Structure formats: C-alpha cells, structure tokens
Amino acid sequence: MEKRTLIAIVLTALIWLGWFVIFKPEQEQKKQPEAQATKETQSKEKPIVDKAGPEAAVKIAGVAGAKETELKILTDIYDITLSSKGGSIKSMVYRERKIQLVVNKKDSKTRPEFDFPVSFNEDDFMKGNGLEDAVWTMAQTGPLTVKFSTRVNVDAVPVELSKIYEFNKKGHDIRLSYVFRNLGNREIQLGRKPVIISPADMLGPELDYTNTYNRLTSIFSLDGSYKQSEKGEGFFSKYGPIKRETGKIDWSGIMSRYFLIIMIPQGFTGSEVIHDNREGTGLRTGMKVEIGSLKPNQEVKKPFRVYIGEKNKDMLAAVDKSIVDASDVSKWIEPIRFVLMWCLLHINRVIGNLGWSLVIFSLITKIIFMPLTIKSNESMKKMQQLTPKLNAIKEKYKDKPEVLQREMMKVYKENKVNPMGGCFPMLLQMPFFFALYSALINSIDLWNAPFIFWMKDLSMPDTVARMFGYNLNILPLLMTATTFLQQKLSTVDTGTQQQKMMLYTMPLVFIFIFWNMPSGLVLYWALQNVFQIMHQLYINKRAKQKEATS
Numbered sequence: 001m002e003k004r005t006l007i008a009i010v011l012t013a014l015i016w017l018g019w020f021v022i023f024k025p026e027q028e029q030k031k032q033p034e035a036q037a038t039k040e041t042q043s044k045e046k047p048i049v050d051k052a053g054p055e056a057a058v059k060i061a062g063v064a065g066a067k068e069t070e071l072k073i074l075t076d077i078y079d080i081t082l083s084s085k086g087g088s089i090k091s092m093v094y095r096e097r098k099i100q101l102v103v104n105k106k107d108s109k110t111r112p113e114f115d116f117p118v119s120f121n122e123d124d125f126m127k128g129n130g131l132e133d134a135v136w137t138m139a140q141t142g143p144l145t146v147k148f149s150t151r152v153n154v155d156a157v158p159v160e161l162s163k164i165y166e167f168n169k170k171g172h173d174i175r176l177s178y179v180f181r182n183l184g185n186r187e188i189q190l191g192r193k194p195v196i197i198s199p200a201d202m203l204g205p206e207l208d209y210t211n212t213y214n215r216l217t218s219i220f221s222l223d224g225s226y227k228q229s230e231k232g233e234g235f236f237s238k239y240g241p242i243k244r245e246t247g248k249i250d251w252s253g254i255m256s257r258y259f260l261i262i263m264i265p266q267g268f269t270g271s272e273v274i275h276d277n278r279e280g281t282g283l284r285t286g287m288k289v290e291i292g293s294l295k296p297n298q299e300v301k302k303p304f305r306v307y308i309g310e311k312n313k314d315m316l317a318a319v320d321k322s323i324v325d326a327s328d329v330s331k332w333i334e335p336i337r338f339v340l341m342w343c344l345l346h347i348n349r350v351i352g353n354l355g356w357s358l359v360i361f362s363l364i365t366k367i368i369f370m371p372l373t374i375k376s377n378e379s380m381k382k383m384q385q386l387t388p389k390l391n392a393i394k395e396k397y398k399d400k401p402e403v404l405q406r407e408m409m410k411v412y413k414e415n416k417v418n419p420m421g422g423c424f425p426m427l428l429q430m431p432f433f434f435a436l437y438s439a440l441i442n443s444i445d446l447w448n449a450p451f452i453f454w455m456k457d458l459s460m461p462d463t464v465a466r467m468f469g470y471n472l473n474i475l476p477l478l479m480t481a482t483t484f485l486q487q488k489l490s491t492v493d494t495g496t497q498q499q500k501m502m503l504y505t506m507p508l509v510f511i512f513i514f515w516n517m518p519s520g521l522v523l524y525w526a527l528q529n530v531f532q533i534m535h536q537l538y539i540n541k542r543a544k545q546k547e548a549t550s
Helices: 002-022 122-127 313-319 321-327 334-351 354-368 370-385 387-396 401-414 424-442 474-490 497-514 519-549
Strands: 045-049 058-063 070-074 078-083 088-094 137-142 145-154 157-167 173-182 195-197 217-222 225-229 242-255 259-265 270-276 285-289 299-310 463-467 470-473
Touching (some): 122 242, 122 270, 242 285, 259 285, 259 321, 334 354, 354 370, 370 387, 387 401, 470 474, 474 497, 497 519
Antiparallel strands (some): 058 145, 070 078, 078 088, 137 145, 145 157, 157 173, 195 285, 242 259, 242 270, 259 299, 463 470
C-alpha cells in the first residue's frame, strides 16, 4: 500500500525539483460465560446445501434446528466474541485503542466475520458453500482454546471438519488448526483439487473504503518475495472474478490501512494464492492447500499461525520474521520515520491535540531546514540573475556545444554559482519528506484525531460537503493558494513565458495530488507554505531596507 501511495509524493518531488531546475460504536454482543462449552445437539444431521459442483462432489451437512451460540474470550490484547455460526470470530476489539476489527458493512456480498473458511473449489470461494451459514458444534477445551466441528460429505463419505482456535494471552497471534477426519469406511480423495483457506473479507477499523488510501490489499509471499495485489489493475482497472498468483506461497492475508491478518502455514506451503476481484465485494484472499487422500478414521491436520495486529515490524517479528515485510515500510526511510513519529507523539503528550502538535512540529522542522532553504533560494536567485548572460552565450555558441558548455561553466565559476545549488538542498530533504509522508499516511495515531473547526479526522480528507457528486475539501484549496503565493514572493521575475507557466500550473498540479490525501498531511504542507511566506516577506523587507540605505 505504501509503495503505491508513495507514487504521489514522488511525482510531487519531481515537479518541485523541476521548478528549481528551470527557475464506530461497538455492537452489543450476546453474553456467554467463558467456561461454559456449548452442548452438542443430538438432532439428526441433514444436508444444508450443495454448491461445490460435480468436480468436488462435496455436500455440507449441518445440525437441524441448531441455534447460534456465542462465547467470549479475553486476552491482554483483544476482547473476542466467537460464534458457532460458521465457526467464526464475530467481534474482535483491539483493547489498546478500542478499535473493532470486524467490520459489518451490511453488504450481502461481504461476510463481515473473521470466519477463516474452507472452500473446496473456486466456485465455493466466490459464492460460499454453506459452511459460513451452518451452525458448528462449539466446545471450549481450555481457557484460551475453542474447537468448532461440523461435517461435510465427500463422495457420500462423511468427513468431520474442525477449526481449533488457540489464542495467545499476551501476543498478537492465534494458532488456528484445520482438521479433516474420515468418518467413513472407505478411502477418499478430499476434493479433486486443493482446498482454499482464507482469513476474512474485511478488516477494520471501519473506514471510507472508496478513498484510495483506505483500500484493502491482498498480501502474500510468492517464492520468497513479498507481494501485494489490489482489485482491478491500476489506472486501467479491470474487475473480474479472480486474480491469482501461482508458486510457493509461504503466507497470505489482507491488509487494511493500519492492520493486517496474515495466515502462516506451519510445516507446509500453499501452491497458489487467489483473491476475489469483483467490484463491490470484500477482498477475500485464499491460499490453495493440498490435503490428499484420507483412509478410514484417518485425519489430516493443517496448522496455521495467524497474525492479527498493527503494521508494526516489532509486532510482526515477534510472531514470525518472514512476515516483517508486510509492515510495508521502506527500510531506507524507516529510521527517519521512527524519529519523526517519536517527536510528534512526544509533542502531543504535552499539547494533547495532534492538530496543534502538527503546527508546532511543522514550525520546528521549518527552523531545522531553514539554512538549506536560504541556501537554495540564494542559489536560485543568482542563477536567475545570470539568465540574460547565459542566454546570450547560448545564442552565440548554439552551433558549438563544446564551446557553449565551457563558456557557461566559466560564467558559473566567475560568479561562484553552482547550477545544481538550488536543487541539492532540496534533494537532501527528500528522505525526510518521504518518511513524513509514510508516517502521516500510515500512523494509526491520526485515526479519528480532530483538530479545529471542520477538521474532525486528520487521517481523512477534510470534506465539508458534497457538490455534484464530488467531495469539497478545504485544506487542499488553502494549500494551493499558499503554494502560489509562496512562489510569487520567492521567484525573481525573468519575464520568460516558461516561468509564468510554471508559476500558475504547479499549484494546480498540487491540488490534484493532494485532494484526497489525509488532512494531517495536507495541513503540514500548507503550514510549511505559510511559514515560508512569512520568512520570504521578512527577506524581501530586509532587501528593500538595504537598497534604501545603499
């Protein structure tokens, strides 16, 4: 996700450098005592549905008349509610931040629970096979261990399917085991193709998923390399039934803006990863796993270690070092990003409002980079003052490139000007801006963080209304206006048409780049413009005073 969103800031940086070169409340859960195991219903089993098709010859069996029951599990990290319907996690509240990770969008195409389903073929995967609606037998076999069981009929042979959840009291992971046991009197092949094991369709916190920065992403390890995939295909998006990658799959999962669910096979690997590429559905991502044949009374166990938590490298490494790349943070900017967030959050401990903390943080960073800004402006002005002389040399030696280069370098040397002097100070700041972009985009600390007036959530655009089907955002407009004013004040007029074009077009480019960005990032950029305008007004005033006294 971060790699995708960094494209916008890279484009901004290139335009910038070109300019210098040229011149929810939680739902109430049904209570169930922790120690009480669900009683097994004695009713006769009957087939519920047969959606698997002839290739698998699988029928789902369930308990007639069984009612859904729930069970509460409490760890140091999560407040969890499990449900016998689908053998799923119905609610999972991240206690530290009181965030509900199970998102119910009330969309018939999306299953809200963390149901960790088993699909026997791709048609199952897309449409469901009845297991998600069946009531499973639920039994709490330990303080943090719950077993769900149901039956499927494979080629008319009964097979017990179990999901065993073992919760970690202090960690961000679950041990989840799938057990397939042949209850018949003959050997069977469990499906003609590998089964598909998935985590969930959605992952919280609940956000506006139409916003680019909030889109869910399919993540997986393919042949040892970290990969991401989204619905459609970039600017030329094409939706379709399934997107797939074939190879050695070490783990797979989904990523929301701030959180991850990752399923890591223990002692085996998948052969393919697929995800639902239909428009308007959740992002179900599945790993194909070989089960093979089962003799009578034989069982096969497929254990997974499941990470559910923040996009935090330390948390990920504590579960499995192979999933650290899923934090989606470049190793080159990570140290800077860490320092920036440490500073911002420590300022906020004193201020108590992240908006005002950003104001102070922006002022501090402006002061730190002031020498580079001054040097860049001085170099740019010198270059602009030399423009008439350089143009004359270009005209005189336009047919002699070697002489032209030599004469231009001579002018630079005589006037002690480095042609890259205006760009180099800005290049030194680029890692800082990339790190800040990453920090403000992906930091959950900005989620639902208010500032003042209409700015209610610094993690989202500051939309005040919708007009003609489009959001009206105020900060990008203010940022564009301050960008134009800053350039107008700091640019030495050379009278060239090219300069005038850049003066008017670059702010317009910025407004498109920043329109849907989180308001915290746009606020920071606008503040930088305001401080630069104040600094430039001071410089211009001093320059006029010197001219008046000379």
